[in-house]
Amino acid sequence: MKKRIGNNSSSAAFIYTKEEQILGLAQVDLRIMPRYSKQVSLSVTVAKDSWGRGITSRLINKCIDYVHAEWKAHVIYLDVFSDNKRASNLYTKLGFVESGEYLLLLTIDEKDHLDFMMYKKLI
Numbered sequence: 484m485k486k487r488i489g490n491n492s493s494s495a496a497f498i499y500t501k502e503e504q505i506l507g508l509a510q511v512d513l514r515i516m517p518r519y520s521k522q523v524s525l526s527v528t529v530a531k532d533s534w535g536r537g538i539t540s541r542l543i544n545k546c547i548d549y550v551h552a553e554w555k556a557h558v559i560y561l562d563v564f565s566d567n568k569r570a571s572n573l574y575t576k577l578g579f580v581e582s583g584e585y586l587l588l589l590t591i592d593e594k595d596h597l598d599f600m601m602y603k604k605l606i
Contacts, residue, residue, distance in 0.1 A: 495553075497545050499529070499538050506533040509542035513554050521557035523550045534569075543577055551605045558602050565597040579603045 493515050499507035507529040514522045525546055529538045550556040561579065563570045571581070579601040590596075 495546075495549060497542055497549070499542055506530050507538040507542050509546050511546045511550050511559070513550070513556065521555070523554065523556045523559045525559050525561040527561070539570075539573060540577060543574075547603070547605065557606050558604055560600060560602045562598050562600055565599050571599060571601070574601050577603070 493513040494510065496508060496510045498505055507527070509525065509527040512524045512526075514520060514524070525543065527539055527542050527546075529542070547559060550559060560582075561574065563574060575581075580603070582600040582602050585598060585600065
């Protein structure tokens, strides 16, 4: 299930497949500046028709296990749209805590979206 991105030791991707179809993808990126070297960012996406099957939880837990074991990370961060209650509830269930709201520099259908940053301490 694990795929490394090239030879870049500061990124790792995990892909969830079923019958050779990709249903979910999670990527972790280690901050490489020394003062931030114990921080990791997480991105995860799952095909909408596969929501509610536990795929997101499995991908996130795989990422957490990996960054804790391989990178000795202390904290993992993720972003979630402020109106995505389903995702924020899942992240809370997995131990993530809301850090704050900020205007994400992402525009969808010509509309800026507010975004929450969430984090989980790993030590």
